Amino acid sequence: MHHSKHDVNESTLNINLNELVHGFARELAMAAKKVSIYGSGHPVANRSLAKPFMMAAQIFNVKRYVNINLLRGELYILNICLKDSVFTKEIIRFMQILDLSAILFECHLSMNEFTAFMGRFVKRVNVSDHRNLLSAYLREKKIDSIQVNSEFALELFESHRQYRGEVDGDFSVRGMALQQLGDDLETLAAIASSGEQALDAYRIDFDCDVISYILPEKIAALPPERLISSLKGLYHNIIDSKGETSRDNSVEIYKSVWRLLDHHTDRDRIVQMLETDSMASGENTSMLRDLCGPAMAIKQDSVERIDQVLDELLTEGNDDYTVDAFADAFSRLLKTGQREKAVHKIHHLIDRLADNNVAFRQKALNLLISSIEHLNLSTDQIVLERAVEDAVDRVIHKEETYEYSEFIRQLLETSLIGQRYDLLARLTGAMAVRRKIERGVTIYDSMAIKQGFAGINSKEVLDSLIGELIHADFQKSSRIREVLVNIGSEEVALALTNIISHPDRHVRQQSLKILGELGKASLKVCSQILMDDGIFERDASRHELPDCKWYVIRNSIFVLGLLKDVEGVAPLRLRINDNDIRVRREIVSALEKIGGEDACDLLVLMADDPVKEIRDRAVITVGLIGTSDMVPLLIDTARRYPAVTIHAITALGKLGGEEARQFLVGLLDDGDSLADFAGGQISKDDLRLAIVKALGSIGDDGSIDKIKKYKDNLSTTQKLFFKNSPVNKAITDILSKQ
Numbered sequence: 001m002h003h004s005k006h007d008v009n010e011s012t013l014n015i016n017l018n019e020l021v022h023g024f025a026r027e028l029a030m031a032a033k034k035v036s037i038y039g040s041g042h043p044v045a046n047r048s049l050a051k052p053f054m055m056a057a058q059i060f061n062v063k064r065y066v067n068i069n070l071l072r073g074e075l076y077i078l079n080i081c082l083k084d085s086v087f088t089k090e091i092i093r094f095m096q097i098l099d100l101s102a103i104l105f106e107c108h109l110s111m112n113e114f115t116a117f118m119g120r121f122v123k124r125v126n127v128s129d130h131r132n133l134l135s136a137y138l139r140e141k142k143i144d145s146i147q148v149n150s151e152f153a154l155e156l157f158e159s160h161r162q163y164r165g166e167v168d169g170d171f172s173v174r175g176m177a178l179q180q181l182g183d184d185l186e187t188l189a190a191i192a193s194s195g196e197q198a199l200d201a202y203r204i205d206f207d208c209d210v211i212s213y214i215l216p217e218k219i220a221a222l223p224p225e226r227l228i229s230s231l232k233g234l235y236h237n238i239i240d241s242k243g244e245t246s247r248d249n250s251v252e253i254y255k256s257v258w259r260l261l262d263h264h265t266d267r268d269r270i271v272q273m274l275e276t277d278s279m280a281s282g283e284n285t286s287m288l289r290d291l292c293g294p295a296m297a298i299k300q301d302s303v304e305r306i307d308q309v310l311d312e313l314l315t316e317g318n319d320d321y322t323v324d325a326f327a328d329a330f331s332r333l334l335k336t337g338q339r340e341k342a343v344h345k346i347h348h349l350i351d352r353l354a355d356n357n358v359a360f361r362q363k364a365l366n367l368l369i370s371s372i373e374h375l376n377l378s379t380d381q382i383v384l385e386r387a388v389e390d391a392v393d394r395v396i397h398k399e400e401t402y403e404y405s406e407f408i409r410q411l412l413e414t415s416l417i418g419q420r421y422d423l424l425a426r427l428t429g430a431m432a433v434r435r436k437i438e439r440g441v442t443i444y445d446s447m448a449i450k451q452g453f454a455g456i457n458s459k460e461v462l463d464s465l466i467g468e469l470i471h472a473d474f475q476k477s478s479r480i481r482e483v484l485v486n487i488g489s490e491e492v493a494l495a496l497t498n499i500i501s502h503p504d505r506h507v508r509q510q511s512l513k514i515l516g517e518l519g520k521a522s523l524k525v526c527s528q529i530l531m532d533d534g535i536f537e538r539d540a541s542r543h544e545l546p547d548c549k550w551y552v553i554r555n556s557i558f559v560l561g562l563l564k565d566v567e568g569v570a571p572l573r574l575r576i577n578d579n580d581i582r583v584r585r586e587i588v589s590a591l592e593k594i595g596g597e598d599a600c601d602l603l604v605l606m607a608d609d610p611v612k613e614i615r616d617r618a619v620i621t622v623g624l625i626g627t628s629d630m631v632p633l634l635i636d637t638a639r640r641y642p643a644v645t646i647h648a649i650t651a652l653g654k655l656g657g658e659e660a661r662q663f664l665v666g667l668l669d670d671g672d673s674l675a676d677f678a679g680g681q682i683s684k685d686d687l688r689l690a691i692v693k694a695l696g697s698i699g700d701d702g703s704i705d706k707i708k709k710y711k712d713n714l715s716t717t718q719k720l721f722f723k724n725s726p727v728n729k730a731i732t733d734i735l736s737k738q
């Protein structure tokens with residue numbers, strides 16, 4: 001098997017090696033069993049051998065060796081201790097028979113060599129005779145791609161951390177490769193300078209391309225102080241070196257560590273601090289300047305390179321181009337720590353989006369998108385922030401062209417991937433100002449803004465935002481909330497209704513708050529829920545809705561109340577006769593928040609509810625939110641439903657007005673009318689008490705005068721019995737406040 005190079009990308013680095021080695025072990029065990037039964041030349045055995053061989057090929061895409069080790073009865077592959085299974089036991093059995101503690105396959109392994117090895121691996125022989133040793137067999141067959149019990153195979157296993165495959169951990173290629181690299185600066189410098197030769201020296205068995213890909217991020221993560229301290233120490237070693245050989249060696253080590261700075265995000269600051277410290281201590285800085293020279297030359301070269309590329313690309317008539325050259329130059333600019341220069345280039349390209357030449361605008365757009373795509377979201381945050389700031393400023397001042405839609409989409413996507421919800425909030429906030437809703441229709445004053453919203457309003461993006469909202473801390477969740485409100489679409493409202501019945505109370509509250517700020521979008525979605533007969537279906541023998549439906553319905557009614565939009569009354573009207581009393585109770589609460597004539601009309605209808613609690617709450621609520629125009633309806637309600645008369649009279653007192661006062665006065669004066677109203681269901685004294693209190697609530701001169709006259713016109717006998725009555729106490733209390 002010859003190791004064929006593959007482009008390393010994020011997908012490569014996310015490969016789970018734990019899963020891969022367990023799969024390899026299963027196939028290897030099955031192949032060993034079949035070879036031991038059929039023999040290595042049999043077609044059945046050959047087919048079974050192809051499977052572990054191909055899985056080994058997958059490992060060789062990222063590793064230079066596949067090492068299998070046996071330690072204290074446990075099987076390790078790639079230093080991962082495999083879970084105990086019939087497959088691992090099978091491999092262990094064969095290794096113990098042959099007294100093997102280490103097997104190493106190299107990346108140039110061929111299928112013929114693998115087949116020969118497996119044929120001998122499963123063969124029972126007398127290992128006390130050294131001629132029967134597997135290592136002797138491999139030498140005899142001139143197989144140099146497989147080692148058994150070799151010093152190198154043992155060192156490769158022992159020099160690195162052993163992992164437990166049954167324990168959760170980071171088994172990705174990236175995670176395990178970074179572990180192997182370690183944190184020693186001189187080791188990292190040697191690897192950066194010498195490549196595969198250094199990997200062998202430090203027993204690092206990952207592919208060179210993988211190491212080259214992750215080395216810059218390893219170096220970028222190192223604390224600047226550590227690099228500064230190390231370089232100072234190495235510099236003093238050079239100064240203090242006595243012999244020529246030792247000095248040359250110290251200089252080479254110093255140079256190799258220095259070259260690591262090209263990958264560090266704080267390179268400029270580190271160099272400046274080293275120079276400042278050297279000059280402050282009065283030491284000879286000529287060597288430091290010499291070493292700075294190549295690095296500074298690299299920086300200058302990267303600036304000249306991107307200027308040259310941009311000049312070529314933006315030359316009129318140059319239509320045959322790709323963005324690859326720009327992408328390389330821009331990435332180099334970032335890697336050499338020149339973020340201000342990168343910001344300047346992005347600003348220049350944004351300016352070009354307003355060029356009169358359409359071709360220039362398209363080129364500038366392609367380059368802008370490429371530049372944002374190549375940002376390292378760990379180290380280049382400032383560049384992304386400044387790009388968003390620039391875009392927001394132009395959107396606010398209405399300076400965008402159509403091409404901005406793609407640029408904005410890329411900024412939104414990158415901010416989302418980097419979980420920069422603060423930037424998403426700023427950008428969507430600026431866009432939201434350019435949108436308005438008229439008669440239920442959303443109008444954008446720019447096609448770029450419309451297209452930008454279309455990109456972030458996708459189900460995938462909304463699901464991601466809401467997924468983060470569920471687990472986010474307070475600061476992050478407040479930003480996500482701001483983003484969702486800025487998007488403000490029916491799709492957002494619909495996505496939020498999926499979590500309004502979430503078991504976590506905090507999540508429910510968050511979703512309800514956002515829905516309450518979405519206006520017409522929430523109104524439409526929650527109305528559709530209440531108009532869906534399917535969600536109100538339940539077992540025929542039950543009045544109450546099942547919890548899974550009840551929480552969605554309750555919170556949808558609650559949101560309609562939060563919105564305080566009169567259009568919310570219509571869907572509520574459909575459910576005032578639902579058999580679940582909780583639904584009717586929530587409707588009364590929502591109508592109280594909505595207010596207005598339509599809400600009061602519906603509450604009056606609910607005064608006929610079969611449950612006293614609902615009747616009473618409906619009438620009381622009319623008194624809280626209604627106007628004097630509602631007086632005739634309340635009077636009619638009280639006549640038709642004597643059971644709510646007391647609450648109706650209390651409500652009349654809150655509504656007030658001439659019509660309410662005249663009705664109450666007439667009722668108090670006319671004993672027959674009072675008796676008719678009581679209808680034998682309530683006492684006349686309770687009715688009088690309610691009327692007096694209602695007149696006191698109205699509180700105008702006519703009402704107060706009537707209360708006085710009523711007290712004064714009582715006969716001597718009535719006054720005697722009246723003295724300690726609740727009605728007299730109420731009258732005394734009302735008059736004392738005048």
